Amino acid sequence: MVDRPTIIVGENNTNASKGAQSVLDWSPELGPKMIRGMPLSEALAIARKDVLLLEPDMPLYGRTFGEVLVGLEARCPDVEPDTERAGSYGFGRAYIGIWGLDRLYGDDAHVVRALSNAVSQFDARIGVGENKWLAYVAASASSSGRGLKITGEPGRFLMKLPVELLPVDFKLTTRLHGFGLHTMGDIAALPPGAMQAQFGNDGTLMSDLSNGIDHRPLVARRTEEAVSEYLEFPDATVSMAAILPAIESLLSRAYAHPQLARRYAREAKLEATVLRRPPWTMRVAFKEPAGSRTKALFSIKAKLHDLALPGPIEDIRLTLSGLTGEAGRQESLWMEVRRDQKLQEAVNQLEVRLGTTPPVYQVREVEPWSRIPERRHALVQLSP
Amino acid sequence: MVPNSGTKARASAIKPLNAPTQVTVNTDERGMPSSVSIGGKVNEVVTIEDMWKINDEWWRGPDKEIERVYFHTRLSDGRPVTLFHDLAVDNWFRQ
Numbered sequence: 001m002v003d004r005p006t007i008i009v010g011e012n013n014t015n016a017s018k019g020a021q022s023v024l025d026w027s028p029e030l031g032p033k034m035i036r037g038m039p040l041s042e043a044l045a046i047a048r049k050d051v052l053l054l055e056p057d058m059p060l061y062g063r064t065f066g067e068v069l070v071g072l073e074a075r076c077p078d079v080e081p082d083t084e085r086a087g088s089y090g091f092g093r094a095y096i097g098i099w100g101l102d103r104l105y106g107d108d109a110h111v112v113r114a115l116s117n118a119v120s121q122f123d124a125r126i127g128v129g130e131n132k133w134l135a136y137v138a139a140s141a142s143s144s145g146r147g148l149k150i151t152g153e154p155g156r157f158l159m160k161l162p163v164e165l166l167p168v169d170f171k172l173t174t175r176l177h178g179f180g181l182h183t184m185g186d187i188a189a190l191p192p193g194a195m196q197a198q199f200g201n202d203g204t205l206m207s208d209l210s211n212g213i214d215h216r217p218l219v220a221r222r223t224e225e226a227v228s229e230y231l232e233f234p235d236a237t238v239s240m241a242a243i244l245p246a247i248e249s250l251l252s253r254a255y256a257h258p259q260l261a262r263r264y265a266r267e268a269k270l271e272a273t274v275l276r277r278p279p280w281t282m283r284v285a286f287k288e289p290a291g292s293r294t295k296a297l298f299s300i301k302a303k304l305h306d307l308a309l310p311g312p313i314e315d316i317r318l319t320l321s322g323l324t325g326e327a328g329r330q331e332s333l334w335m336e337v338r339r340d341q342k343l344q345e346a347v348n349q350l351e352v353r354l355g356t357t358p359p360v361y362q363v364r365e366v367e368p369w370s371r372i373p374e375r376r377h378a379l380v381q382l383s384p
Numbered sequence: 385m386v387p388n389s390g391t392k393a394r395a396s397a398i399k400p401l402n403a404p405t406q407v408t409v410n411t412d413e414r415g416m417p418s419s420v421s422i423g424g425k426v427n428e429v430v431t432i433e434d435m436w437k438i439n440d441e442w443w444r445g446p447d448k449e450i451e452r453v454y455f456h457t458r459l460s461d462g463r464p465v466t467l468f469h470d471l472a473v474d475n476w477f478r479q
Contacts, residue, residue, distance in 0.1 A: 378400055
């Protein structure tokens with residue numbers, strides 16, 4: 001793979017071309033003509049070489065990027081992963097609030113060095129700007145392991161940059177070229193109203209960004225406690241007879257973890273590497289937080305029962321998250337109260353599943369003394 | 385398994401219980417039910433086990449007056465069925 005041009009291909013998540021195969025990333029030798037989100041057919045036409053196509057391993061990217069974020073958070077508390085594009089190609093992009101860090105590290109150059117050291121194993125590009133967009137553009141223009149800071153008038157910096165940097169669909173970028181708008185300077189020269197009239201909300205966004213305007217706040221991510229366990233199969237398997245004991249073993253190991261001692265988990269995530277196929281992921285949200293291997297296994301089994309695996313799996317990773325702070329569950333002394341609570345939970349569950357008030361009724365006396373039979377009782381909507 | 389009716393699930397506040405449904409009833413010369421058509425099938429009335437009359441809400445006027453003659457019957461297939469003759473509209477109902 002070292003000397004071979006490679007394209008990572010994935011499904012396009014934009015509304016305009018949902019489901020189509022598009023370019024997520026590519027190796028440097030394919031040159032600057034490649035654009036993220038470009039349809040695969042166009043990318044292959046540009047490449048004109050013996051290109052290797054790879055499916056993305058999103059779970060691996062997610063885990064690796066998670067480790068990078070933890071490394072960055074050790075140096076700076078305000079770290080926001082770019083979740084807007086995490087589903088497609090946002091992995092690897094994070095915004096960091098560096099206000100006040102000069103007292104700790106010194107000037108911006110020292111801060112950049114400290115952050116660069118946190119991700120030394122990767123080709124990190126760091127940009128410093130007054131808002132998220134300017135920081136991103138500066139990072140895109142900087143070189144490997146270096147930082148770039150935008151000072152002065154942002155418009156002067158942006159005016160020569162290509163419109164491909166704008167966070168819009170590939171088809172929209174093509175339309176921009178059709179109108180003769182090749183750089184952000186071309187867009188900034190137009191009144192915002194004209195852009196909005198032609199491209200709608202995307203037009204306003206492009207006009208703002210081309211002028212260096214970005215009002216999005218930095219929202220630092222909330223760190224979530226999770227316990228993760230991993231197991232590799234001796235041979236790839238599709239047999240539930242092998243997979244279920246493996247999950248049970250992973251659950252035993254997870255619940256033996258000190259972090260989960262006397263605590264409950266709200267969600268389990270299973271990730272597996274599938275032989276010659278993209279990785280497989282499954283989430284199981286427990287109806288009630290699971291405090292033991294048996295309860296968690298019961299819910300996972302129920303979900304696996306209705307599911308067909310995409311192929312033989314080589315390994316499996318279990319992550320339990322949404323850990324509760326409680327060390328036990330409060331049971332009610334009065335069984336009737338507990339019964340009503342259970343009924344209410346069941347109704348709530350149905351409401352979520354049906355998307356409307358569930359048609360669950362109870363028989364109530366209306367006019368039990370009436371001589372007319374249909375007036376004695378009625379079905380009224382259940383409200384436990 | 386119950387087939388999907390295709391109608392959207394919804395809940396209204398109150399649903400009447402034991403509401404009467406109109407049926408076709410053949411009567412004998414005394415006006416007693418002799419057979420009843422339920423689900424497209426005609427069933428013979430074997431016995432009339434009980435009979436009573438309701439006359440209510442007469443004070444609300446002739447249009448709203450409730451005047452029914454009830455028959456607790458047993459059909460030829462052994463099913464007990466309660467029928468009534470609505471004298472106000474001259475129709476038969478099952479309840």
